[in-house]
Amino acid sequence: MIMRVLLFLLVWIFAAVPLSASDRTLTLSFGSVPRVYTAAEFLAHPKAVPLTIPKDVSYHREMTYRAVPLLALLGDVSRIALNTIEARASDGFVSQIPLELVSRGATGGSVAWIAVENPTKPWPNLPDRRESGGPFYLVWEHPKRSNVGSEQWPFALAALTGVDDPVRRWPRLAVDAGLAADHPARRGQALFIKNCLPCHRLSGAGVAEMGPDLGQPMPVTHYFTAAGLRALIRDPKSVRTWPRQQMPAFGADDLTDADIDAIVAYLTVLGERH
Ligand code: HEC
Numbered sequence: 341m342i343m344r345v346l347l348f349l350l351v352w353i354f355a356a357v358p359l360s361a362s363d364r365t366l367t368l369s370f371g372s373v374p375r376v377y378t379a380a381e382f383l384a385h386p387k388a389v390p391l392t393i394p395k396d397v398s399y400h401r402e403m404t405y406r407a408v409p410l411l412a413l414l415g416d417v418s419r420i421a422l423n424t425i426e427a428r429a430s431d432g433f434v435s436q437i438p439l440e441l442v443s444r445g446a447t448g449g450s451v452a453w454i455a456v457e458n459p460t461k462p463w464p465n466l467p468d469r470r471e472s473g474g475p476f477y478l479v480w481e482h483p484k485r486s487n488v489g490s491e492q493w494p495f496a497l498a499a500l501t502g503v504d505d506p507v508r509r510w511p512r513l514a515v516d517a518g519l520a521a522d523h524p525a526r527r528g529q530a531l532f533i534k535n536c537l538p539c540h541r542l543s544g545a546g547v548a549e550m551g552p553d554l555g556q557p558m559p560v561t562h563y564f565t566a567a568g569l570r571a572l573i574r575d576p577k578s579v580r581t582w583p584r585q586q587m588p589a590f591g592a593d594d595l596t597d598a599d600i601d602a603i604v605a606y607l608t609v610l611g612e613r614h
Pocket of ligand 1: 554573588
């Protein structure tokens, strides 16, 4: 009996120990067999080089990393049948990154890299957080070239998976086919998928676990005014403040006023389905 209690206690203690950053792995699944990498394997990768990012989106300053080009890890992208990379972070953030955005890096577009934290030389903590962006972080060289957005830089990256594009996976994300071709909600749909879906589900569509679902139980446009929504997207702190607030402000570099209007139009159109 004593042995069983001891055993139980041991199992309980080990299960309760959180994984430290150096134990965390990155899983790449683009074919039949997923590949699991440790940080040590990445640091020793033949294609790993020092990389300086002048304006890092998460650290808000210049950063130098050891990094491996994402295209080198993917191999021959033309063999990948699916058109989207689902980039999943360990905190519930999940960005749907078009494969084409990554492959364009070979022909003059923005270049995606996987930066790897060296456990013996840890990165600083992220602003307003108690941890660094490691051990794996997807960063972009020349992000302006392909208009890479702030939500396409997932830190604390745990997995990259080849998937179908979001509208085919979750048809309810699509505005109705009959909507006017120049209706702003059409542009809003693409902007929502790029900027909001990484943290918010919409009426069950999506896989993020950071922020609330914006479509159910009650669509956000049923209790927010358009002006309130616009203000919240531009700067959540202009609407409400509290210590654990997590939604980022979208500056004019990320979304123009017209982009924000398009996202609000999209949420309004989808809210009318209820
Ligand atoms: C990095 C994650 C993240 C991104 C990206 C993000 N949000 Fe949020 N959002 C949150 C979180 C978390 C909350 C809950 C409140 C908080 O902690 O700030 C929230 C709250 C909200 C709310 C308030 C909901 C309510 O009922 O109070 C709205 C509306 C909203 N977000 C809309 C958006 C839109 C639209 C976008 C895209 C332009 C977006 N968010 C992008 C994380 C995010």
